[in-house]
Amino acid sequence: xxxxxxxxxxxxxxxxxxxxxxxxxxxxxxxxxxxxxxxxxxxxxxxxxxxxxxxxxxxxxxxxxxxxxxxxxxxxxxxxxxxxxxxxxxxxxxxxxxxxxxxxxxxxxx
Amino acid sequence: xxxxxxxxxxxxxxxxxxxxxxxxxxxxxxxxxxxxxxxxxxxxxxxxxxxxxxxxxxxxxxxxxxxxxxxxxxxxxxxxxxxxxxxxxxxxxxxxxxxxxxxxxxxxxxxxxx
Numbered sequence: 001x002x003x004x005x006x007x008x009x010x011x012x013x014x015x016x017x018x019x020x021x022x023x024x025x026x027x028x029x030x031x032x033x034x035x036x037x038x039x040x041x042x043x044x045x046x047x048x049x050x051x052x053x054x055x056x057x058x059x060x061x062x063x064x065x066x067x068x069x070x071x072x073x074x075x076x077x078x079x080x081x082x083x084x085x086x087x088x089x090x091x092x093x094x095x096x097x098x099x100x101x102x103x104x105x106x107x108x109x110x
Numbered sequence: 111x112x113x114x115x116x117x118x119x120x121x122x123x124x125x126x127x128x129x130x131x132x133x134x135x136x137x138x139x140x141x142x143x144x145x146x147x148x149x150x151x152x153x154x155x156x157x158x159x160x161x162x163x164x165x166x167x168x169x170x171x172x173x174x175x176x177x178x179x180x181x182x183x184x185x186x187x188x189x190x191x192x193x194x195x196x197x198x199x200x201x202x203x204x205x206x207x208x209x210x211x212x213x214x215x216x217x218x219x220x221x222x223x224x
Contacts, residue, residue, distance in 0.1 A: 022166060026138060030209070031210075036161065040216040041217075042112070042200055042216060042217050042218050043145075043153075043215040045212065045214070048211060057157070079177075086152050090210075092210055096158075096165065096166035096208075097155075097166070097168060098155040098168060098210050099212075100153035100154070102152055103152070103153070
């Protein structure tokens, strides 16, 4: 079974600072996904990373995938309050299985 | 607004009962996915249907079942409900049937079992 671990679980950062959320997975995963969830809301798909070395950027968020290290990162640049949310990564394993990480709750403080 | 609709928004029921949650995908999407989010279990993938057929199965309990109808809407049936089934149930839809690509999520149904 594919296991997906995120850290940190909670992240409080000041506006304007940079930080990285890490997503480790236990076995081979064909692809890696990132989602955002605002409090009390549904999920929003952010990125799908399909291959080793894949990098995708949208605004202040940049996601990357290193399949050899079994690691994906979500880098936040110059954080703003609007980025406060919970971020989940998820891995896609053999047998059409799909597993979420525990989530990282991000709070950006003015 | 993702274009995915779910009904009802909230549901309160008693242990041992059976409920049905409904999901209508975005226009043109053929896949529907069901997810459960609870404090204990986190986010879990339950099941996927593509054009009426089961495509992938996750951690779905035997007490739970789902189907996708010819008009592509889907229903998730939960029976013999237990307190631990209290959770937020999301559905998502996508055009394709493989790889969980480009999913659009509905607003969710919050189920409370008392």
